[in-house]
Amino acid sequence: xxxxxxxxxxxxxxxxxxxxxxxxxxxxxxxxxxxxxxxxxxxxxxxxxxxxxxxxxxxxxxxxxxxxxxxxxxxxxxxxxxxxxxxxxxxxxxxxxxxxxxxxxxxxxxxxxxxxxxxxxxxxxxxxxxxxxxxxxxxxxxxxxxxxxxxxxxxxxxxxxxxxxxxxxxxxxxxxxxxxxxxxxxxxxxxxxxxxxxxxxxxxxxxxxxxxxxxxxxxxxxxxxxxxxxxxxxxxxxxxxxxxxxxxxxxxxxxxxxxxxxxxxxxxxxxxxxxxxxxxxxxxxxxxxxxxxxxxxxxxxxxxxxxxxxxxxxxxxxxxxxxxxxxxxxxxxxxxxx
Ligand code: XIL
Numbered sequence: 001x002x003x004x005x006x007x008x009x010x011x012x013x014x015x016x017x018x019x020x021x022x023x024x025x026x027x028x029x030x031x032x033x034x035x036x037x038x039x040x041x042x043x044x045x046x047x048x049x050x051x052x053x054x055x056x057x058x059x060x061x062x063x064x065x066x067x068x069x070x071x072x073x074x075x076x077x078x079x080x081x082x083x084x085x086x087x088x089x090x091x092x093x094x095x096x097x098x099x100x101x102x103x104x105x106x107x108x109x110x111x112x113x114x115x116x117x118x119x120x121x122x123x124x125x126x127x128x129x130x131x132x133x134x135x136x137x138x139x140x141x142x143x144x145x146x147x148x149x150x151x152x153x154x155x156x157x158x159x160x161x162x163x164x165x166x167x168x169x170x171x172x173x174x175x176x177x178x179x180x181x182x183x184x185x186x187x188x189x190x191x192x193x194x195x196x197x198x199x200x201x202x203x204x205x206x207x208x209x210x211x212x213x214x215x216x217x218x219x220x221x222x223x224x225x226x227x228x229x230x231x232x233x234x235x236x237x238x239x240x241x242x243x244x245x246x247x248x249x250x251x252x253x254x255x256x257x258x259x260x261x262x263x264x265x266x267x268x269x270x271x272x273x274x275x276x277x278x279x280x281x282x283x284x285x286x287x288x289x290x291x292x293x294x295x296x297x298x299x300x301x302x303x304x305x306x307x308x309x310x311x312x313x314x315x316x317x318x319x320x321x322x323x324x325x326x327x328x329x330x331x332x333x334x335x336x337x338x
Contacts, residue, residue, distance in 0.1 A: 013047040015325035022282025024048030029071040043082040050087035058098040090134035092164050094150035111155045123171035134180040135168045162206045169207035180212035186223030212245035219249040219263040225273040236279035246286040248305035250295045255304045264316035271324035
């Protein structure tokens with residue numbers, strides 16, 4: 001058990017443990033090292049963490065064959081000492097291509113070798129310590145049907161996904177291997193495509209075990225909760241685990257008490273959808289506190305997407321999540337999932 005505080009009541013992680021579901025946050029290297037309130041709040045409220053940036057290729061392999069494990073090691077140590085599960089994010093992502101990788105002409109065989117070495121090294125190092133890997137992130141184009149253009153796709157071909165999952169499985173056969181993407185949370189063209197892609201990969205015997213739905217939404221505009229549930233359930237029918245991996249609900253500035261209340265209702269709806277879906281094993285927010293969120297830098301005119309404010313005070317959204325997790329599991333018809 002973790003100490004409760006007056007402000008928050010029972011910590012979210014205790015409620016999530018009782019429901020058999022993971023609750024987590026993306027963790028940034030700098031505050032993990034330098035902000036004790038950040039560490040204390042994470043340890044109290046979360047039973048799971050994910051690397052916000054430090055496991056991405058450009059950070060963990062900044063030069064060819066030279067790895068920097070400092071951030072990821074600190075994260076893994078923090079997870080272990082606080083009895084949290086650790087998600088690995090991410091092995092293959094088109095946006096994480098350092099100069100040594102993108103500014104060179106590769107043959108297919110050479111690039112497959114880079115992929116294989118990278119995955120064997122990173123997954124191998126954290127073998128047994130990372131519960132789930134986002135093996136491939138955002139491979140589908142969101143404007144046109146099909147896989148997006150990327151170095152991996154253009155040089156290796158569309159089977160780069162199959163190879164990436166196969167390499168990861170060889171490096172840690174017990175880790176659950178996820179495909180992670182955005183705009184696939186509801187029922188739409190891209191989520192249909194993701195469904196067809198994963199179904200075909202399973203039919204080919206590719207070791208894929210789960211699908212992550214990012215859920216970077218605007219607080220008052222997001223897919224209806226029932227479509228989130230039916231979408232997750234169709235992936236569950238393929239035998240896949242599902243997780244909400246990067247939830248945040250950004251608010252248009254100025255942030256007002258009314259908007260924070262509306263945001264809280266949205267958080268409640270999304271957590272209830274996750275609890276209702278047959279095979280959703282975790283919900284992670286993309287950050288812990290509005291103090292360090294990526295939102296203001298990436299979405300101009302938006303802020304305040306997370307559960308804790310800049311002073312680590314729980315927001316109405318936190319209380320709504322608390323309430324959603326407190327609802328009696330039996331009356332909702334869903335037992336522990338982990
Ligand atoms: C973001 C981080 O939050 C930022 O700090 C970084 O500058 C860019 O990447 N989808 C993903 C995440 O899968 O890796 C992204 O994280 C946010 C969108």
